[in-house]
Amino acid sequence: MKYPEGTLVRNTRAARVNHWITATCFVLLMVSGLSMFHPMLFWLSGLFGGGQWTRTIHPWIGIVLALSYAGLIVQFWRDNFWNRDDIRWLRSIVEVVVNDEAKVPEVGRFNAGQKFVFWTMALLVPALLATGLVIWQSYFGEATTIETQRAAELVHSWAAATAIMIWIIHVYAAIWVRGSVRAMTRGYVTPGWAWRHHRKWFRDLVTTGSTGPRPRG
Amino acid sequence: MEISRRGFIKITGAGLAASSLGALGFGGAGEAVAALVRPYKLTAAAETRNTCTYCSVACGILIYGLGDRAKNARPGVLHIEGDPDHPVNRGTLCPKGSGLLDVVHSPGRLTQPRYRAPGSAEFKPVSWDFALNRIATLMKEDRDKNFIAKNKDGATVNRWLTTGMLAASASSNETALVTWKVARSLGMVVFDNQARV
Amino acid sequence: MTNTWQDIKNANIVLVMGGNAAEAHPCGFKWVVEAKIENGAKLVVVDPRFTRTAAVADYYAPIRPGTDIAFLSGVIRYLLEKDSIQHEYVRAFTNAGLIVKEGYGFEDGLFSGYNEEKHAYDRSTWDYELDDRGFARVDDAWQDPRCVINLMRKHVDRYTPEMVSRICGTPEAKFLEVCALIASTAAPDKALTSLFALGWTQHSIGAQNIRTMAMVQLLLGNIGVAGGGMNALRGHSNIQGLTDVGLLSNAMPGYMTLPRDFDATFDDYMKARQFKPLRPGQTSYWQNYRKFFVSFQKAMFGDAAQPENNWAYDWLPKLDIPLYDIITAFEMMAHGKMNGYICQGFNPLQAFPDKDKIRTGLSKLEYLVVMDPLDTETANFWQDVGAFNTSKPAEIQTEVFQLPTSCFAEENGSLVNSARWLQWHWKAAPAPGEAKSDIWIMSGLFHRLRALYAKDGGAFPGPLLHLTWSYTDPVDPNPEEIAKEMNGRALADLEDASGRVTKKAGQQLDGFAELRDDGSTMSGCWIFAGSWTEKGNQMARRDAADPRDQGITPGWAWAWPANRRILYNRASADPAGKAWNPAKPIIEWNGSRWTGIDVPDYGPTIAPSEGVGPFIMNDEGLGRLFARGMMAEGPFPEHYEPFESPVENVLHPNVRTNPAARIYPDDKAALGTSADFPYVATTYRLTEHFHYWTKHALINAILQPEQFVEIGEALATEKGIAQGGWVRVASKRGAIVCKAYVTKRIKPMTVDGKPAHVIGVPLHWGFTGQTLKGYPANVLTPSVGDANTQTPEYKAFLVNVEKVSAPVA
């Protein structure tokens, strides 16, 4: 696929595929997990063929998600390093929220909010994986003490709930900030979009003659 | 399938209720209750009074059989439990008595006469006639050859020592008397039961 | 059992010694628990192992296997020393005051009359001194040094608490504590019940173990009373019935005995059995022996039994030795002296001592017939099952017939329980496949043999050809008719003294009192007379009413004799006829007759003033502290070591073991010594299994799946044996390899100053069934029996144990 003339590549093909695998897994895990988390949502298990199937599938999807998220980490970790810009950006969070972006300091490829999503997920996913294995009855039911499993169950639920909240923010932000969805579906953004939201990244690209996703050299 | 109007209303009503509740996350409750208690399995099983076959406490037992003794139902044993009227066990049974069902239906139960020829390494199924005729012949041959009518002092003793018999402690008194009659009328004295072991 | 199962609840002390009631008889044991809860009773357990009975005991004391007589003789000594005996009872109801003949004596382990060559006693001196009327002389003041109680006192004097502890390994304090608990029941209104089983019988001195306890019970006044008695907890569902019907080498139905060679004539036979009273006016019920015998012969041979042929007396076989017990049978087999063997619901390869000898014996037979519902090891003795049964089938010429039989659920009939109740049971389902009832099979053999003899003739066919077989269906006689035959009926009209007809010919008898010795009555088993009367099947009665809530349910089934539930119940009342324990009377004298909740074991109108003793089967009417000539090894019990023992007999080193016991030379050669086999082993049942049957039942196989032996922690540590680790337990006769259960429940005992370790060998495993394969415990046991009954010595023998690696699967 070719990107339209004059646009900038925000996410490569590999990154996009990786993201959507992760996203699909996440949604399936969220739905199946919630069905086993709260009785009001148990009906969601019907989407998976009933409770037994939901219980069976959930951990396997979890494995896929963990691997897939590892891919995202490999692809995105460098651009998610924390720097001084992020602190400045955070100071202007009110302006961010009210769409008064002109008053917000310039940021690179990712802003602090995006980095927050990235890093919390990078912590939560392994936590979910580890606790998930502990409570995976079919294979590890005898591997640990029941008290350990109880603690794992609590951590798993908490981590999942947190992850879902972050996911909601992430999804909403994508909808809120127009052009973001296309950045992950088709992979490109317009120069104006880059100028508005990630000006430093934009400058770097332009000054190095790169079309993205990273400056040359 | 014909459904009456009332039935239809009931089904749709229940269905509607179930689906709307289900949509709100209240699903499953109706199904769950519908499948609650396992049906009591002995409601119409034939009950037979019997006595436990093991020790001499002789606990009263109730044997529940498949079918209601109708001619076309073969009354297999379904379940065995203690007879609550029995003054000694009052319905209780020990682990052996509680497991009686498994000895009645043991894979080790024999279902046909078998014969092992001299030197053979296996049993072969045989007919009852073959078995009983052959045993009777062997017994008679042995008895005729070895019967002791008089001892060395010339006194009448009429005994047969070369074939012996062990009688069964789990068989009835009636079996016991028949066995005694047959064994002793042959002059058998090498004769015992489990009283000592 | 002298009493009923439920009667145990009336006890104040329950002594379980020589048995493991909770494990072997759990449902009967409920009445022990009931006694504890409802009657405040204390449960005392004396056993080499801390058993599941001990788990609920109030007091537990350990004992070395095979030393019960020493322990109980010590108890007798304690009772006499503390004067904790029920004086009035002992004086009136026992032979304590009877005077023993001059010539009786006991010295250095031997009673008077021992014949070293024959290993037997001339018992003529073991008797009372008779007066000129032929009655035993008595000294009610117990002053005569030769009266029984004084001889007994002297006899047990050696069994001091120190001596008991030295022999039995029981700590002295524990022994004395048990003594005190037992002694507490000497009060007239207190009772002790003795519950025992094969833990007492399976010794070379088994019968004397029980006698010693019976003496304790007589001294305490505990025989015949509610909550008392000697209660042999019989092992199999109808072992009582098979004994009652006389399926033993020397027995006839109803405890009559087959003639011996020396009973040459019918008169000789009767003389030796119709006991005359030894005290004035006594009942001596065996005086009626002739009635029972003649009625039995009429049942056997019908019209062929006539006064002219002495009621076919010669048609019964005579015995040249006291009995052809199983040890003798397999001794004969091992020496090629037997050709055929029929095992009806019996598994001798597993059940008999010295398994290797049994297997060898069976291999020498021409034919073996096994009738059983289940596939048994015996039927497969010729199979090569590796270490579990090493065999070369090609070399074994035995023809083997395995005949499938029905089981309890598939037939009607009666069984006699341990409390002598005859209970009828009904068929619930047909037998599987071609399986047939034992009655059908025995009939089939009988008809074929009779036809062969009728056609071809042969050795002495008379009894066979004239055996009564007048059943409606002679091929498959129905049990109801056989039950009626055992009860007996009138063969002619019976008249009482006044000439009134009391029974018409053909009518069922009401009881054995109606039996005649003139051929006008028949009864297949006189003690069962009353079980199926003109009123119908009394064994099928189901009225569970218990009038005094005292464990007597006269309307439930039917008990022999005469529906009597507690034997010797006359002894429950004092000489004047009032209950010793007014709270729990059984029968009392109301001025004209004996009344109460049980059928009197006594003439119902014999007044107390007539002085008739309560033990009506005994010639003198009294309970015997001195056994006269009834026991092979002495009129008083004496401690002899088991044939395999780790120690000398400290009482009389020259007479170590039972001097009257018989042991065959090969079996003697197969005895080990403590140098090679230093540990005492004992075999027993586990509650989850019944002998070798329940290993075929999946449920029970799950509950105890695999063979093990029980070893105390101390010995395990010494031998490096781990919990659940593999061991090899060997006796001189063979070895088993299995897992070890290292337990705190067996502790080493100090016997004669040395530690004695006990190894427990549960007996349920074999090579058929649902459990894992294992070895029968009888690979290890010695082939030596009790001097009276020849019951094998399974409960005390020597083994060695060593740690081994797991066998290759």
Place this chain on the structure above:
Amino acid sequence: MTDLQSQDFIRISASTTTPPAARNHEVEVAKLIDVSRCIGCKACQAACMEWNNLRGDVGTFQGSYTNPADLGPHTWTLMRFTEHENATGDLEWLIRKDGCMHCADPGCLEACPAPGAIVQYANGIVDFVSQNCIGCGYCVKGCPFNIPRISAADSKSYKCTLCSDRVSVGMEPACVKACPTGAILFGSKTDMRSWAGERVEDLKGRGFEKAGLYDPPGVGGTHVMYVLPHADTPSIYAGLPGNPAISVFVDVWKGVLKPLALAGLAVTAVAGFLHWVITGTNEVEENDDRSAADFIKNHEGVAK
């Protein structure tokens, strides 16, 4: 099914509605296990297997009379044997029948995510409904007594039903009926408590000063109770918990986190929605495009 009418259950797993509460006068049943009367014969185990048509594998000997070695999908009750030497050095062979305690506050039911997989009847029985069980093992984590076992064959959880089928027709459970020594009794909870009182007195009279009834309040009491000769140290009876309660992890998970998390998710979603309503989307404006174009122009060729 008629059971829709029974209304006899008082609690049902994973349900947020109030169960039918009108039949509030049902007798609460209880099983009383008098450890002091127990001879460890396993009749209860055999009767349980027989009645419930359960047969596990034939195992192996593992150094104890406890067979099978543990509870399992086919072993709903198990005699656990402990050789215990008491303070005076005497041996006590402690034998405890293990199995579901039928708690008044059942941890399994609290933890269970599958609607109707666990039911508590008005008579106190806590029963598993296999059809609804999803095999997640949460009941295992919820149970303070370590009772439920998940079958590897069918991924369903199993445990003692207190023979709900027998009790429903007015009979006692199979183990109760079989028990040869009356160590297992069955009746109303009130009767069982008062009978236990008598037994405790008797035991105190026999030297067991610490005898007592085990009806742990931490789980609201149980419908299977023990008379223990040593009620001060329940743990000597093969690890019977001293003061069992639903684990704090499970309580936080099911009691706090479950509603809070759901609320949190809802709040987050609603907040997003409101944000959109109030501020609308963040769109690229014309001057952004222009500025970007200018910047590109200024730098054309620089990089190359």
